[in-house]
Structure formats: structure tokens, C-alpha cells
Amino acid sequence: MSHDYSKLIDELSRGHRSRAILSKILEVCGDSVLDLSRRNIIIKIVIKANCLRTALENIYKEHDLYLRTIAASDERSREGLFKLYYVFGIDSEGTNLVFEVPVAEGAKVDTISDLFRASDWYELEAHDLLGIEFNGRQMSRLVLPEDWPENLYPLRKEVSVEELKKMYQPQLISRVSELGVEEVVRIPVGPYHPALHEPEYFELYVRGEKVVDARYVGFMVHRGIEKLAESMKYDQVPFLAERICGICGFVHSTSYVQAVEDALGIEVPERAHFIRSIVLEVERLHSHLLWLGVALHLLGYDTGFMHAWRIREKVMVLAELLTGSRKTYGIDLVGGVKKDIDKDKIPRIKETLNVLRKEFKELVDVAMSVPQVKARLTGTGVLPRGEARAYSLVGPTVRGSGIARDVRKDYTYAAYHYVSFKVPVYTEGDNLARTLVRVDEVFESISIIEQLVDMMPGGPIKAERWEPQPMRLGIGAVEAPRGEVIHVVLTDLYGPYRWRVRAPTYQNLQAVPIMLKGVDLADAPLTIASIDPCFSCTDRAVIINLRSGSVKTLPIEVISRRVRENG
Amino acid sequence: MRMVKFLKMLSISVREGTATRKYPFESPLVTPEFRGKIEVDPVKCVGCGACTRICPPKALTIGNEGDEIVLKYFEGRCIFCGMCAYVCPQKAITVSKEFELATWELGDLYDEVVHTTVKCRICGKPFTTVKFVKEVEKRIDNKVPEDLLTVCPECRKKLTARKIGSKVVGVSGE
Ligand code: SF4
Ligand code: SF4
Numbered sequence: 001m002s003h004d005y006s007k008l009i010d011e012l013s014r015g016h017r018s019r020a021i022l023s024k025i026l027e028v029c030g031d032s033v034l035d036l037s038r039r040n041i042i043i044k045i046v047i048k049a050n051c052l053r054t055a056l057e058n059i060y061k062e063h064d065l066y067l068r069t070i071a072a073s074d075e076r077s078r079e080g081l082f083k084l085y086y087v088f089g090i091d092s093e094g095t096n097l098v099f100e101v102p103v104a105e106g107a108k109v110d111t112i113s114d115l116f117r118a119s120d121w122y123e124l125e126a127h128d129l130l131g132i133e134f135n136g137r138q139m140s141r142l143v144l145p146e147d148w149p150e151n152l153y154p155l156r157k158e159v160s161v162e163e164l165k166k167m168y169q170p171q172l173i174s175r176v177s178e179l180g181v182e183e184v185v186r187i188p189v190g191p192y193h194p195a196l197h198e199p200e201y202f203e204l205y206v207r208g209e210k211v212v213d214a215r216y217v218g219f220m221v222h223r224g225i226e227k228l229a230e231s232m233k234y235d236q237v238p239f240l241a242e243r244i245c246g247i248c249g250f251v252h253s254t255s256y257v258q259a260v261e262d263a264l265g266i267e268v269p270e271r272a273h274f275i276r277s278i279v280l281e282v283e284r285l286h287s288h289l290l291w292l293g294v295a296l297h298l299l300g301y302d303t304g305f306m307h308a309w310r311i312r313e314k315v316m317v318l319a320e321l322l323t324g325s326r327k328t329y330g331i332d333l334v335g336g337v338k339k340d341i342d343k344d345k346i347p348r349i350k351e352t353l354n355v356l357r358k359e360f361k362e363l364v365d366v367a368m369s370v371p372q373v374k375a376r377l378t379g380t381g382v383l384p385r386g387e388a389r390a391y392s393l394v395g396p397t398v399r400g401s402g403i404a405r406d407v408r409k410d411y412t413y414a415a416y417h418y419v420s421f422k423v424p425v426y427t428e429g430d431n432l433a434r435t436l437v438r439v440d441e442v443f444e445s446i447s448i449i450e451q452l453v454d455m456m457p458g459g460p461i462k463a464e465r466w467e468p469q470p471m472r473l474g475i476g477a478v479e480a481p482r483g484e485v486i487h488v489v490l491t492d493l494y495g496p497y498r499w500r501v502r503a504p505t506y507q508n509l510q511a512v513p514i515m516l517k518g519v520d521l522a523d524a525p526l527t528i529a530s531i532d533p534c535f536s537c538t539d540r541a542v543i544i545n546l547r548s549g550s551v552k553t554l555p556i557e558v559i560s561r562r563v564r565e566n567g
Numbered sequence: 568m569r570m571v572k573f574l575k576m577l578s579i580s581v582r583e584g585t586a587t588r589k590y591p592f593e594s595p596l597v598t599p600e601f602r603g604k605i606e607v608d609p610v611k612c613v614g615c616g617a618c619t620r621i622c623p624p625k626a627l628t629i630g631n632e633g634d635e636i637v638l639k640y641f642e643g644r645c646i647f648c649g650m651c652a653y654v655c656p657q658k659a660i661t662v663s664k665e666f667e668l669a670t671w672e673l674g675d676l677y678d679e680v681v682h683t684t685v686k687c688r689i690c691g692k693p694f695t696t697v698k699f700v701k702e703v704e705k706r707i708d709n710k711v712p713e714d715l716l717t718v719c720p721e722c723r724k725k726l727t728a729r730k731i732g733s734k735v736v737g738v739s740g741e
Binding site: 233304 | 572573575579580583601602624646647649650653662
């Protein structure tokens with residue numbers, strides 16, 4: 001690269017923050033920067049692996065910069081290399097800073113997990129699935145089961161889906177071991193049978209009633225969806241994407257189609273943008289109501305749970321009326337949507353929203369007046385703002401800790417720039433703060449949908465035609481009910497060459513051990529649920545008393561009840 | 568004071584009554600927009616296979632069975648996305664509101680449309696359906712090169728290669 005960078009930096013930067021970051025990187029890495037370019041909100045820096053860490057060391061303290069995702073990809077068939085795409089967000093500018101790092105087979109990349117703590121899982125995953133090695137950190141299995149053979153990296157292109165299907169052998173994970181400390185009892189929380197829905201596994205280390213430490217083990221049901229998509233066509237993948245999550249599937253299909261549209265420069269008709277936004281907010285409504293119900297249930301207030309779900313049912317029916325299905329809406333296609341919202345449905349939408357606003361307010365008023373509800377939410381599961389930033393957290397979890405991060409505002413998409421809405425933020429960082437963020441968001445979503453249906457433009461709902469091109473990079477992000485979902489797509493001729501999905505829980509779960517430290521055992525289930533990790537009703541706990549050797553299996557909410565009754 | 572507010576839930580419950588529907592005695596459970604199982608109209612379907620190429624879970628498949636070409640629908644795999652109906656050029660597929668699909672017989676979950684075939688005039692293999700050929704002729708007004716409708720894709724490739732070959736080498740005639 002030439003040595004007078006200032007003109008280039010002027011051309012590429014999108015504000016003073018990206019300008020500062022780019023000049024810093026060029027100053028410290030100079031010739032190791034192989035290419036610099038910008039397209040829309042993406043600034044791409046192709047950088048040699050040996051200078052990535054130096055570059056990030058110099059910018060990681062930048063305000064507003066957070067790690068959004070890392071996509072690893074096998075491009076040996078094209079360039080003889082693996083590639084790592086580090087996607088950082090600069091919230092205040094709405095800029096995506098992408099570091100494209102070519103990695104030769106067998107070469108090692110320096111870890112950045114001490115600079116950006118969120119990168120911990122991404123690096124482990126890149127190693128598990130593609131065999132990329134990292135320097136300066138401990139490596140362990142994250143995604144693959146423990147009995148997976150060494151040196152079989154499922155996302156490498158030479159490994160076929162058929163081969164992988166044969167390999168898959170579910171295995172129970174049992175991790176009971178001696179602790180050596182007399183009065184510590186280890187309590188693993190969560191289902192860890194791969195056949196159960198949404199297995200999570202938390203180990204809580206308890207002294208008396210207090211949780212002193214926590215550990216999380218996940219990925220028991222890694223399904224290989226990204227690999228599967230590599231053999232599918234562009235317009236088939238949205239239906240697969242929608243099945244990533246049983247609660248917020250539309251955010252995934254929308255992120256995916258947005259990533260493809262971004263990569264290929266597809267113009268999406270305005271009306272389609274409006275329909276997507278309306279349906280996304282309907283999805284948020286049902287998800288937040290579901291969450292509130294589960295939270296009240298965990299707090300022992302089942303009446304509130306029933307009523308939250310009674311109200312939610314109206315949203316489910318509305319979703320079906322608008323899309324054709326209560327949950328897997330199935331209307332997203334690359335370039336638009338496949339189902340219009342007819343005029344005659346608008347009165348029905350408004351009527352439902354009015355009822356919802358009234359009944360939800362009523363419910364929240366009553367539920368918050370139940371003494372044990374407020375008392376147990378207040379001051380429990382505290383997540384300090386600094387930690388929330390350090391872990392690049394997202395969604396209501398980060399907004400409950402005083403950071404106003406919201407993709408709808410920061411990296412606006414679909415039709416959100418047409419409407420006015422608030423991003424609710426609370427600073428306490430406790431379970432109450434995260435609850436109130438969601439409560440406020442329900443009212444905001446209702447108002448967003450009302451504004452959108454009033455402003456909806458006419459016209460087509462899908463782009464007429466579009467041309468696929470190979471090896472274009474696209475990013476699609478959506479503010480899901482649980483926080484930012486981000487998809488990275490590398491295109492091919494018929495479908496994605498590589499599709500990297502990052503759900504909000506991937507980011508937020510890494511902070512749960514921090515929230516758990518120091519809480520009462522009785523508040524642990526709610527604290528875990530407070531990030532809304534799609535907690536399933538089949539979750540159960542195994543209590544192991546190492547001294548007596550007794551093992552009991554309990555549904556998770558029984559822990560809170562039992563401890564409460566005993567205490 | 569607090570207790571009073573808390574008890575307000577009782578009046579809400581009285582107002583709302585029972586939320587649970589007495590399914591299956593009360594109907595319908597679904598809105599007019601609901602997407603259930605699909606129906607393929609055997610009269611309209613020409614066996615072009617477009618639906619099978621888009622179907623995400625491969626619930627629709629098409630293939631040769633003896634002298635016939637059969638379009639198969641397996642409800643057990645269907646995710647009720649409606650993409651098949653969306654792409655079908657003949658509008659042969661409708662999305663029904665049928666969702667009560669439980670059965671004791673696996674066979675009940677299969678539907679088939681059987682097509683009579685056109686055989687390749689070179690190798691004799693059935694390669695397309697009679698209805699498809701008719702439809703193509705209709706759509707492009709009979710101006711199709713003869714080969715396209717009577718020779719299977721594989722033989723056609725060989726044929727073209729030979730034609731090009733003869734041109735390049737300058738050998739005349741076949
Ligand atoms: S005509 Fe329609 S239903 Fe028949 S094979 Fe073609 S796409 Fe499928
Ligand atoms: S509805 Fe969807 S899954 Fe079912 S047959 Fe049609 S395309 Fe396939």
C-alpha cells in the first residue's frame with residue numbers, strides 16, 4: 001500500500017470514529033494491510049494474520065466498538081486459503097468494520113480473546129469446525145461432542161453432509177468429578193440429554209445458599225445447519241433459517257435474506273420492507289409475552305404466567321392472519337416477501353393492538369404489585385455496565401445495563417427509519433432492569449406497528465429479478481427479541497458458499513456466570529432466564545451431593561420453590 | 568392498598584372467562600390464511616418438476632417409475648411453507664387448511680400424480696411427460712426445434728457435440 005493514506009482514509013471513513021480507527025491501523029500495520037475498501041456501511045480491511053492482533057490492540061479501547069461476529073470460511077478451493085472475517089460494529093456511526101484475514105493451512109492466528117472477550121467462543125468454534133489454530137490461549141472443544149474424532153473438521157468443503165450424518169452419535173455428557181472442597185456442593189442445572197429441546201447445562205458452585213461460581217457447557221444440539229445450507233438454493237435457505245429458533249425464527253430468515261441482498265446489491269421494494277418490519281415486531285410481541293410469562297412462573301406467580309400467555313394468544317392469531325402461520329411465518333424470500341398484507345386486515349391489526357396495549361398494561365400493573373415478584377427481581381443477577389461492554393453483549397441484556405445498543409437504530413434496516421420509537425434503557429443491570437426493558441419494548445412495538453400500517457406504501461412486494469454472483473460478502477443484522485442476530489453470507493452461484501449465523505444468546509450466555517456470582521441459589525433460575533435464552537419447560541436440574549453421593553433430578557423451578565420453603 | 572391491587576386479577580379472570588378452546592368440539596381453530604397440507608391437482612399438473620426443485624425439505628419428489636413419471640408428495644416431510652404453490656407455473660398446487668394429519672397408516676401420508684411419458688427417440692428412455700411437451704408446444708406456438716421435445720437431455724448433448732464437431736472438422740453430413 002502507498003504511504004500517503006490520508007486521502008484514502010477520507011474516502012473510506014464514515015465518521016470520526018472510523019477515521020481514527022483506520023488511521024491507527026494503517027499507522028501500526030502499514031504494509032500488512034493488503035487492501036482497504038468500503039461498500040455501503042461495510043468498511044473492509046484485508047490484513048495479514050500476523051498483524052491482526054497488533055491492529056486490534058491499538059483500537060480495542062475505542063468507545064462504541066464491539067465484536068459482532070467472526071465468520072470462518074474454507075476458501076482453499078478458490079484461493080488456497082482459509083479466511084477469517086471479524087465483524088466489528090461502531091454503534092454511533094452504524095459502521096461495520098470487517099477484517100478479512102487470510103490464513104494458510106496449518107498457520108496460527110493470534111487470539112484476541114483477551115481484548116474482545118466475546119471472541120472466546122468464536123475462536124473455539126473456528127477451530128472445532130474448520131481446524132483453524134490460535135496462538136496464546138487454551139483450546140478446548142466447544143461445539144463438537146467430546147467423542148468426535150480428531151482432525152475431522154465438518155465445515156471443510158471436502159467433508160460431505162452424508163459423511164457427517166454417519167458420524168453423528170449423540171452422547172450423554174456427564175461431568176461429575178471430585179471437588180476436594182468440603183462444604184461445596186456442585187449443582188448442575190439444565191438438561192444435558194441431546195434429545196431434549198434447547199439443552200443448556202449450568203454448573204452452579206454453591207456455598208450455603210450463595211452461588212460462588214458458575215460454568216456453562218452448551219452446544220449439545222449443534223445441528224450443522226450452516227453446513228446443510230451450503231447444499232441448498234438461495235430461496236430454500238430462508239425456510240431453514242426460520243427453524244434455527246422456535247421462538248424468533250423470522251429474525252433469522254430476515255437476517256439471511258438481508259445478507260444476500262446486501263452481498264448482491266438487490267433492491268428490495270419498500271412495501272416488502274414494511275411487511276418485514278411489521279412481522280418482526282409482531283414476533284417481538286409474542287416473544288416478550290412468552291418471556292414475561294415464564295419469568296412470572298419462575299417467580300412462583302403462575303396466575304401471571306397464565307394471563308401473559310392468554311394475551312399472547314391474540315398475537316399468535318394475528319401472526320397467522322398476516323403470514324399464514326402462527327410461528328414459522330414462511331414469507332421471507334431473497335428480494336422481498338411472498339405474502340402481502342391486504343388492506344382489509346388493517347382494522348383487525350389495530351383492534352388487536354388496542355386490546356393488547358390495554359390488557360398488557362393491566363397485567364404488568366397487577367404482576368408488579370405482587371410483593372414477591374418485585375422483591376425477587378430487584379437487585380438480583382446484577383450485570384455491571386463495564387462487563388456488558390467488555391463482553392459485547394446485545395439486546396435487553398445490554399440495555400438493562402445502561403447501554404442503548406439496538407440494531408434497529410444503530411444499523412437501521414427494513415422500514416425502521418420511517419418510524420419514531422424509543423430504545424428503553426435501564427442502568428441498574430439487575431433482573432428488574434432487564435424485565436422493565438422488555439415491558440417497555442412491548443409498548444414501543446405496538447406503536448411501531450401502528451405507525452407502519454398507517455404509512456405502508458403500495459407497489460410490489462418482491463424484486464422482479466436478481467443475478468447471483470460468486471464470492472460476494474454480505475452482512476444482515478436484525479434486532480431480535482433477545483438482541484442482535486447477525487448473519488454473514490459469502491455468495492455462490494445457486495446458494496450460499498458460506499453462511500455464518502450468530503444468534504444473540506451466543507453472545508449473552510457468556511455473561512451469565514458473571515450475573516450468577518453472589519446470587520442466592522433461589523434466584524439462579526430467574527437470573528439465567530433473564531437473558532431470555534429460549535428457556536424450555538423441560539429444563540431440569542440434577543442435584544449431586546458429593547458427600548452422601550445422592551443424586552436427585554428436579555425441574556428447574558422446583559429449586560427456587562424448595563430453597564424458598566426451606567429458607 | 569397493595570393487597571387490593573393484587574386481587575384485581577380476579578376481576579380480569581371473571582371478565583375474560585375460560586381462554587382454552589374446547590377443541591375438537593369447537594371449531595375452527597385456524598384463520599382463513601392458515602397454511603396446511605398441499606393438494607396437487609392431477610389435471611392441471613404437467614409434471615415439470617419446478618415444485619420439487621424448490622421444496623426445501625424435499626417433501627415433493629419426481630422420478631421415473633417404469634414407464635411412468637411420478638410426482639410424489641410426502642406429508643411427513645412437508646413444512647407447509649407453500650413454496651411449491653408459489654412457483655408452480657400451472658397453478659396446480661393449492662395450500663389447504665388441513666392440519667389434522669395424524670394417521671395409523673404411513674401410506675395415508677403419501678400422494679401421487681402419475682404421468683404418461685414421452686420416450687427419447689434415440690435411447691428409448693422416458694424423459695418427460697406428454698402433458699409437459701403439450702404445454703411447451705402451446706406456450707411457444709409450435710416453434711420448438713423438434714429435438715427438444717423428442718430427444719432426452721443426455722442424447723441431446725451428444726447430438727450437439729457431434730454437430731459442433733462436424734462443423735469444426737468440416738466433415739459434412741451425418
Ligand atoms: S406442474 Fe406444478 S405441481 Fe406439477 S410438477 Fe410442475 S410445479 Fe409441480
Ligand atoms: S409446502 Fe413447502 S415443504 Fe410442503 S411440499 Fe410444498 S414446498 Fe415442500
